[in-house]
Amino acid sequence: MPAAPLLSDYTHDAWGTLQSxxxxxxxxxxGPDGWLxxxxxxxxxxxxxFQFERTDTVHGHRLHSTNVLGLAATSDGxxxxxxxxxxxTVFRKDGARTYMESEGLPxxxxxxxxxxxxxxxxxxxxxxxxxxxxxxxxxxxxAGNAGLPERRIYQILFARDGxxxxxxxxxxxFRRPGDTRxxxxxxxSELMALAExxxxxxxxxxxxxxYYRLRTTAPTAADPQRPILQGTGMHFDRQGNQWLMQNDGxxxxxxxxxxxxxxxxxxxxxxxxPMPQTFFQDRENNIWIGTAAGLDxxxxxxxxxxxxxxxxxxxxxxxxPDQDVWVGSYADDVRSYAAGRAGAVVQRGRLxxxxxxxxxxxWTGNDRGLTRxxxxxxVTTIAPPDGVAGLDPQAIVxxxxxxxxxxxxxxxxxxxxxxRWLRDGGLSGFPHxxxxxxxxxxxxxxxxxxARNQVSLVDVDGTVRRFDERQGxxxxxxxxxGPDGDTMWAGxxxxxxLYRDGRFATLHGRGGExxxxxxxxxxxxxxxxxxxxxDGIFHIPTAEIQAWLADPAHAVDYERFxxxxxxxxxxxxxxxxxxxxxxxxxxxxxxxxxSVARLDPADIRRNPLPPPVAIRGVKxxxxxxxxxxxxxxxxxxGTDSLEIAFTALSLSMPDRVRFRYRLEGxxxxxxxxxxxxAAHYTNLAPGSYRFRVSAANEDGVWNRQGASLALHIxxxxxxxxxxxxxxxxxxxxxxxxxxxxxxxxxxxSMKARLAERLAERSRIARALHDTLLQSVQGLIMSFHAHxxxxxxxxxxxxxxxxxxxxxxxxxxxxxxxxxxxxAAASPEELGLALKEFGKGLAEHRPHRxxxxxxxxxxxxxxxxxxxxxxxxxxALFNASRYAQAKNIVLExxxxxxxxxxxxxxxxxxxxxxxxxxxxxxxxxxxxxxxERAACIGADMHLASQLDQGTxxxxxxxxxxxxxxxxxxxxxxxxxxWRRAA
Numbered sequence: 001m002p003a004a005p006l007l008s009d010y011t012h013d014a015w016g017t018l019q020s021x022x023x024x025x026x027x028x029x030x031g032p033d034g035w036l037x038x039x040x041x042x043x044x045x046x047x048x049x050f051q052f053e054r055t056d057t058v059h060g061h062r063l064h065s066t067n068v069l070g071l072a073a074t075s076d077g078x079x080x081x082x083x084x085x086x087x088x089t090v091f092r093k094d095g096a097r098t099y100m101e102s103e104g105l106p107x108x109x110x111x112x113x114x115x116x117x118x119x120x121x122x123x124x125x126x127x128x129x130x131x132x133x134x135x136x137x138x139x140x141x142x143a144g145n146a147g148l149p150e151r152r153i154y155q156i157l158f159a160r161d162g163x164x165x166x167x168x169x170x171x172x173x174f175r176r177p178g179d180t181r182x183x184x185x186x187x188x189s190e191l192m193a194l195a196e197x198x199x200x201x202x203x204x205x206x207x208x209x210x211y212y213r214l215r216t217t218a219p220t221a222a223d224p225q226r227p228i229l230q231g232t233g234m235h236f237d238r239q240g241n242q243w244l245m246q247n248d249g250x251x252x253x254x255x256x257x258x259x260x261x262x263x264x265x266x267x268x269x270x271x272x273x274p275m276p277q278t279f280f281q282d283r284e285n286n287i288w289i290g291t292a293a294g295l296d297x298x299x300x301x302x303x304x305x306x307x308x309x310x311x312x313x314x315x316x317x318x319x320x321p322d323q324d325v326w327v328g329s330y331a332d333d334v335r336s337y338a339a340g341r342a343g344a345v346v347q348r349g350r351l352x353x354x355x356x357x358x359x360x361x362x363w364t365g366n367d368r369g370l371t372r373x374x375x376x377x378x379v380t381t382i383a384p385p386d387g388v389a390g391l392d393p394q395a396i397v398x399x400x401x402x403x404x405x406x407x408x409x410x411x412x413x414x415x416x417x418x419x420r421w422l423r424d425g426g427l428s429g430f431p432h433x434x435x436x437x438x439x440x441x442x443x444x445x446x447x448x449x450x451a452r453n454q455v456s457l458v459d460v461d462g463t464v465r466r467f468d469e470r471q472g473x474x475x476x477x478x479x480x481x482g483p484d485g486d487t488m489w490a491g492x493x494x495x496x497x498l499y500r501d502g503r504f505a506t507l508h509g510r511g512g513e514x515x516x517x518x519x520x521x522x523x524x525x526x527x528x529x530x531x532x533x534x535d536g537i538f539h540i541p542t543a544e545i546q547a548w549l550a551d552p553a554h555a556v557d558y559e560r561f562x563x564x565x566x567x568x569x570x571x572x573x574x575x576x577x578x579x580x581x582x583x584x585x586x587x588x589x590x591x592x593x594x595s596v597a598r599l600d601p602a603d604i605r606r607n608p609l610p611p612p613v614a615i616r617g618v619k620x621x622x623x624x625x626x627x628x629x630x631x632x633x634x635x636x637x638g639t640d641s642l643e644i645a646f647t648a649l650s651l652s653m654p655d656r657v658r659f660r661y662r663l664e665g666x667x668x669x670x671x672x673x674x675x676x677x678a679a680h681y682t683n684l685a686p687g688s689y690r691f692r693v694s695a696a697n698e699d700g701v702w703n704r705q706g707a708s709l710a711l712h713i714x715x716x717x718x719x720x721x722x723x724x725x726x727x728x729x730x731x732x733x734x735x736x737x738x739x740x741x742x743x744x745x746x747x748x749s750m751k752a753r754l755a756e757r758l759a760e761r762s763r764i765a766r767a768l769h770d771t772l773l774q775s776v777q778g779l780i781m782s783f784h785a786h787x788x789x790x791x792x793x794x795x796x797x798x799x800x801x802x803x804x805x806x807x808x809x810x811x812x813x814x815x816x817x818x819x820x821x822x823a824a825a826s827p828e829e830l831g832l833a834l835k836e837f838g839k840g841l842a843e844h845r846p847h848r849x850x851x852x853x854x855x856x857x858x859x860x861x862x863x864x865x866x867x868x869x870x871x872x873x874x875a876l877f878n879a880s881r882y883a884q885a886k887n888i889v890l891e892x893x894x895x896x897x898x899x900x901x902x903x904x905x906x907x908x909x910x911x912x913x914x915x916x917x918x919x920x921x922x923x924x925x926x927x928x929x930x931e932r933a934a935c936i937g938a939d940m941h942l943a944s945q946l947d948q949g950t951x952x953x954x955x956x957x958x959x960x961x962x963x964x965x966x967x968x969x970x971x972x973x974x975x976x977w978r979r980a981a
Contacts, residue, residue: 006252006263006298007270008305010287011566014272016294021052023273025290028280031073034612034649036282038295039068044081048614048647049654050677060626061096064089070123072113080121082110088123093629099132104139106130106153114156124153129166147182148173157194157202165202165214167194172204172214186215187225193233198240198255205233211244235279237287245276250289265298272296284607284652299652301566302605303537306596308335309343315591316576318354320346321362321373323584327596328354328576334364338585347371352576353406355396358440363404365393370406385414385421394575397438399446400460407435407448409575429464430456437577439481441488449478449490455499472504473497480578482521489529491518493573496531505552509538513558519571520580522588524601532571532580532590536562537599559700561599564653569594610703611650611657611695618711619643632688632710639713641682646707648695656698664690686715747963750862768814776814780807830865831857831892834872838890841880847905848887849876855894859963864956867932868901871940875903875952878925883907883950899961901954910944929954936960 006012015021027039038045043054043066056063058079070082079091086108089098099105108126115121119134129148130139143150152169159165162177165185172191173182191204191214202214210227211234219225233245240255249266265271273293280288287298306327313331320326324338328351336346347364355363360375367390370382384391388411395407403417405425413435415425424430430448435456437449446458453476455467467473475492482489487500496515497504507515517534524530527542537560544556561567569592571579579591583598590597615627620635620642627633635642648657660670661679666689671679679691694706717723783804790797831853838849860868872890879888885907893900926942929952933940938956 006250006265008307008566008568009301010298011301011564012265012270013297013299014270014294015052015296016272019052019294021272021294022054023293025278025295026069027071027278028282028288028290029071029073029079030280030282031077031079032075032612033077033614034283034651035614036288036649036651037071037073037079038290039071039081041067041069041084044068047651048649049651049657050647058091059093059096061089061091064098070110070113072115072121074115074119080113080115082113082123082125084109086110086125088113090121099139103137104130104141106139106141111153112155114158116158122156124156124166127151129153129156142182146180147184154192155194157196159196159202160200165194167191167204172202174202174216183216186218187212195234195236197236197242203228203234205231209246232275233277233279237281238285243279243287245279245289247275250276265296282651284609284650286651297651300605302599303561303566303590304598305566305568306337306598307342308332308596312595314572314576314593315596316351316354317579317581317589317591317596318351318362318364319356319581319584321360321375321377325581325583325585325589326351326354326362326364327591328364353393353396354576355398355438357398358400359398359402361398363396363398365396365406367392370396370404382416384408385411385423387411388414392575395435395438395448395577397440397446399440400444405438405446405448407438409434413448425458427458427462427464429466431466436574437478437481439483439488441483442486447481447483447488449481449492451477453492454478455481455490467499467504471502472506474504474506477573479517479519479573480521482523482578484523489521489523491515491521491531491533493517496521496533507540507548508555509540509558510555513555517571517573519573520578520590522580522582524582528601530580530588530601532578534570534573536560536565536567537580537588537590539601564656567597568592606699607650607652607697608699608701609650609697610701611648611697613648613693613695613703613707614646615691615693615707615709616645616647618709619645627709632712635711635713637686637714637716637719639686640684641680642684642711644679644681644691644709645677646679646693647677648697648703650695650697653698658696658700659693660695661691661693664692684713686713686719688712747862751859751963772814776807776811780804780811783807830860830869833869834876834890834892837873838876838880838888841876842888845880847880847885849890850887851890851892853892853894855896857894860899860961861936861963864899864936864938864961867936867938868899868954868956871929871932871954872901872903874925874929879903879905879907879950883909885949895958897958899956899958902951904949904951906949909946909948909950910942911946914944 017023022038022040022042022045024040025038029037036047038047043056044063045052045054056066063081064087065083065085067084068081069084070088072080077093080088081091082088087098087100088105088110089096101107105123106125106127106129110123110125112124113121121132123130123139128141128143128150130141132139142148148166149168149170153166155167157165164175166173166182169190171188172185172194174185175182187206190207192207193205195203197203203211204214205211209230209232211229211231212225213228215225229244231244231246235243237243242253244251244253249264249271252263267274271291272295273291275292276289277292278290282288285300289296308327310332312329314329316328318326320336322338324336326334326336326346328334330350333345333349334347334351336344349368350366351364352367353365357363362373364371369384370393372380372382388408391408391411393406394409397405399405403415405413405415407413413424413430415422431450431454433451433454435448435450439447441447444460448456450456453468453473455473455478457465459465474494475490475497476494478490478492480491487498490497490499490504494514494516496507496518498507509515515531515533515538518531520532522530527545529540529545531538539559540556544558548554548556572591572593576591581589583589586600586602588599588601590599617627618625618633618635620639625633625635646659646661648659650657658672659677660672662670663679663681665687666681666684689711690708691711692706692708694703696702783800787797787800787804790800831851835851838851842849876888876890879885883905885905888905891902930940933954936956937960938954941953944950
């Protein structure tokens with residue numbers, strides 16, 4: 001088989017300054033954290049597969065110089081950086097140290113840094129070779145005392161057998177394990193670059209574009225040492241391929257050493273720049289090339305492109321008769337491809353349609369006619385039907401009876417049976433549109449896919465049935481039909497569907513994938529489904545197909561292979577069809593509009609490495625905060641939104657990396673972003689959070705541990721618990737103020753209503769006093785005048801006197817009721833009303849009355865006002881009527897702390913038993929006064945002795961007595977609150 005061009009085996013990506021990549025890349029390095037480091041004269045760069053980042057610091061420590069030349073990463077995470085102008089710095093997470101001449105390092109440019117298996121760090125510099133043993137603090141220099149040149153040491157190489165090789169301006173030197181001195185190898189000329197081949201051969205470049213196989217013994221005249229290859233640099237990858245760097249490009253040679261000049265990559269083929277100068281293979285086996293203008297990545301393709309002698313144009317693929325695959329094209333003859341042989345012409349002419357029948361017959365067709373190749377190799381040419389000469393066959397199928405069905409583009413459908421062509425097979429009921437694809441099912445029925453979303457079926461009895469949207473078909477033009485047991489797969493412009501149980505069910509993938517433009521369908525014996533469509537080749541695992549068969553609403557998980565995997569071109573959407581087949585060699589063969597590809601489903605190249613995950617930092621209001629592993633990132637007060645940047649160090653297919661992240665305390669479930677490497681959060685409250693992120697590579701291998709970052713947002717004053725408590729207190733005070741204000745309003749309203757009632761009662765009392773009482777009084781006086789005319793001691797007079805006494809009693813009770821109606825409505829009226837009441841009593845009794853009011857007069861609570869008036873009236877009435885007193889005194893004392901009512905007389909007093917019981921048989925006045933005092937929370941004291949008078953004192957706390965609290969020394973808050981209220 002002809003050698004494959006380099007770009008057909010590898011996917012090539014190039015970056016230059018237009019893509020923000022560095023130029024003049026001198027060295028690459030990659031540590032266990034996955035970062036790809038790049039040494040350039042303009043600084044140190046790192047790359048995560050997504051973006052290039054120039055950095056002046058590593059782990060927070062600054063570089064000694066930005067002109068970086070040497071570079072090495074160790075398994076313990078250390079990064080060694082050598083500088084063009086001398087010196088070397090080692091960066092670790094816990095610190096950094098720079099070594100100069102004072103620490104034993106040779107002066108001048110550091111060309112190369114190599115770390116041996118035992119951890120010893122070797123440095124090749126302008127002024128010699130030196131090493132730093134594990135745990136040592138100084139470099140040890142090796143020069144003439146060890147058999148080496150004093151200057152210009154370019155490279156250090158540790159061979160697989162343990163031999164150390166040194167490249168210098170004085171040639172190559174080697175030192176085997178156990179030796180103390182170096183021995184010079186041949187040729188004895190300047191050798192700047194060294195490489196070890198898979199067979200152990202050590203190669204050296206002499207700086208003149210010549211490569212030699214190095215010898216440890218001198219050449220002989222019979223076997224002179226000559227240049228073997230040409231190039232400025234040589235490298236071997238882990239697969240044993242030899243890579244030669246040349247001024248104009250890159251060349252790959254097979255492990256067997258055979259030269260294939262066409263396996264080259266130059267600037268004309270997309271190399272980033274001239275003079276490739278450094279080579280590196282990363283942990284995922286990607287190859288990186290540094291050039292004078294940028295850098296390049298070569299990733300081995302999963303899909304192999306078939307190498308053909310001529311450019312293919314609309315190729316067709318069909319299983320051949322000899323465990324091979326036939327490949328035809330519009331621009332070439334039909335050729336056979338199989339293991340051990342490739343490209344042999346098996347049929348002249350181009351190929352537009354083909355079919356391999358169950359009996360081994362191979363049918364092919366083009367615009368000149370049809371060819372039948374029987375299982376025994378007999379070839380028969382068949383002329384097309386009348387009227388379709390020169391038209392390409394679109395689809396071919398042979399039924400169980402051996403008849404041939406052919407759809408001609410622009411000519412219609414025909415059936416060849418017993419040597420005769422019949423249009424539509426002599427049947428009716430077919431759609432009047434092109435039959436684009438055909439297939440034979442397990443029962444022998446012929447299926448035809450048509451344009452305009454139609455499928456027809458010819459049963460073995462000749463019945464024609466048609467299917468369209470009414471049976472669930474929603475594919476547009478049907479491009480391929482693939483039998484699968486008792487079911488039939490159909491691929492079309494708009495998707496893929498399966499016919500079973502009388503209907504078509506459409507297949508859907510996760511993320512809204514529709515599997516559109518499918519022109520090739522293969523169901524492998526194990527159950528996996530493979531589709532070739534407009535968006536690439538899809539692999540749907542058996543378990544996903546089973547889940548979909550059980551539930552057609554299930555969105556299947558899938559794997560996609562496209563241009564990033566080496567697939568060149570897109571699946572054909574007209575012909576030749578089908579575009580995918582399972583070859584006799586077990587491989588899947590796929591045709592595109594310009595190439596044929598192969599993929600072994602049992603041996604797909606996978607990336608087994610879970611990608612390291614890193615949190616790059618946090619941005620708050622435009623300011624960046626770097627993330628520090630293991631530390632809590634303190635964010636400023638008032639932070640309510642932020643952006644967390646993260647990445648995954650997967651360099652093969654970074655665009656296929658999947659992320660999921662979660663901010664504990666905010667996200668209830670894992671979030672899966674699409675194409676973003678940052679998480680945005682808003683409306684965050686102060687507190688502690690933890691951000692977690694994990695990632696999977698292109699093959700779905702997850703880094704379960706991922707990365708995490710603890711965050712703390714400090715609260716502002718208004719976000720502290722103290723402020724919230726203060727707000728609560730203020731709210732309580734406001735509510736209390738509102739309550740007090742409301743109570744005051746209610747009290748004022750009640751007082752106003754009470755005043756109205758009292759005014760009305762006073763009016764009624766005045767009216768009764770001026771009319772009824774005066775009239776009754778006059779009537780009684782008239783009766784008294786008539787009674788006085790009767791002789792004393794007569795029976796009639798006694799009866800009239802008794803009646804008049806009752807009338808006087810009724811008059812007094814009526815007057816008392818009228819006085820009750822005239823209860824005072826104001827503090828002044830209270831004293832005045834009681835004074836008038838007492839004077840009224842004194843008018844009818846032989847005693848004097850005196851009223852006293854002391855203190856600052858203020859309104860009483862309405863209920864207190866009413867009860868005090870009633871108690872005072874009852875006490876005055878009792879003293880006037882029963883005490884036989886000469887003097888009665890009323891006192892109202894408005895104190896700061898209490899209100900006091902006192903009623904005293906100098907009458908006959910009460911018996912001790914009555915005073916203690918506060919009740920006389922048949923009288924309830926004292927009991928009523930006590931009950932009235934108790935109902936308002938007042939204390940009533942009774943002091944009385946026989947013939948020494950009686951004193952009644954009612955005391956009520958000011959807080960209970962007065963309408964607005966006053967008197968007392970309430971706290972500052974109470975006084976303020978009262979003022980506020």
